Amino acid sequence: MATTRRFFVENIGRETLLTGEAYRHAKNVLRLRAGDEIVLFDGSGREYTAVINAEQKGALACTVTGSAPSEKECKTPVALFCGALKGDKTEWVVQKATELGVSEIGVFESRYCSAFMNENKLARLQKVAREAAQQCLRATVPAVRFYRSLVEVFAAAAGFENKLFACEFAQKSDADLRALQGPCALVVGSEGGFSPEEFAAAQAAGFAGVTLGKRILRAETAAIALVSVAVFCLGEWQ
Numbered sequence: 329m330a331t332t333r334r335f336f337v338e339n340i341g342r343e344t345l346l347t348g349e350a351y352r353h354a355k356n357v358l359r360l361r362a363g364d365e366i367v368l369f370d371g372s373g374r375e376y377t378a379v380i381n382a383e384q385k386g387a388l389a390c391t392v393t394g395s396a397p398s399e400k401e402c403k404t405p406v407a408l409f410c411g412a413l414k415g416d417k418t419e420w421v422v423q424k425a426t427e428l429g430v431s432e433i434g435v436f437e438s439r440y441c442s443a444f445m446n447e448n449k450l451a452r453l454q455k456v457a458r459e460a461a462q463q464c465l466r467a468t469v470p471a472v473r474f475y476r477s478l479v480e481v482f483a484a485a486a487g488f489e490n491k492l493f494a495c496e497f498a499q500k501s502d503a504d505l506r507a508l509q510g511p512c513a514l515v516v517g518s519e520g521g522f523s524p525e526e527f528a529a530a531q532a533a534g535f536a537g538v539t540l541g542k543r544i545l546r547a548e549t550a551a552i553a554l555v556s557v558a559v560f561c562l563g564e565w566q
């Protein structure tokens with residue numbers, strides 16, 4: 329495997345210990361040992377080259393040899409706000425959106441939402457984001473936050489230059505996605521979709537309604553389709 333192995337570590341100093349799951353994976357699965365080079369990242373957007381010095385009890389001791397800003401991140405921030413989905417669908421969306429490069433993920437409850445969030449589910453989603461970031465070589469783990477209402481989502485999205493609201497009953501798009509430039513906030517509903525009042529409130533908050541075509545997509549399809557189109561139109565795939 330040509331790629332240097334990468335590990336997420338909470339606090340990176342000149343001497344850093346690889347512990348817990350990362351340690352077990354490095355030792356038992358990857359069979360790394362003293363002298364091997366690895367890359368560490370802490371979610372800050374920088375990545376650190378390091379060398380394993382020695383194995384201690386339950387840890388690999390590493391020395392950081394250099395650091396640089398990661399080149400894996402999107403140049404333009406894209407935030408995805410998605411209604412809470414049933415089963416493991418929200419996890420699926422968090423994983424795929426992280427791979428596609430989103431800067432943050434908001435999971436919200438809205439009128440027709442029938443899935444509920446709690447602390448454990450949020451912690452699980454944050455873990456999914458961390459693992460997805462590690463797997464796809466990102467140096468930044470997108471923050472995953474929970475919003476109790478669409479009003480909270482609108483407040484969180486206030487500073488974004490582009491605000492797009494995927495509305496299943498919008499007849500046309502009020503924004504030209506092909507001309508997209510600058511930070512984007514994308515809102516996609518849950519399985520239950522949106523009410524006309526919610527769409528009107530989004531428009532009043534500065535969101536442009538966008539259609540994703542003539543068919544009704546499942547929420548998770550809609551979320552990943554809109555993120556993909558946005559990152560493409562922002563020039564991230566060139």
Ligand code: SAH
Pocket residue numbers: 493494495496497515516517518519520521522538539540541542543544545546547550551
């Ligand atoms: N239950 C709704 C569908 C919800 S689809 C109904 O029966 O009409 C879930 C979410 O995916 C929607 O809220 C919307 O954000 C997005 N979505 C799905 N299809 C879409 C489309 N054709 N255009 C825009 N958004 C769409």
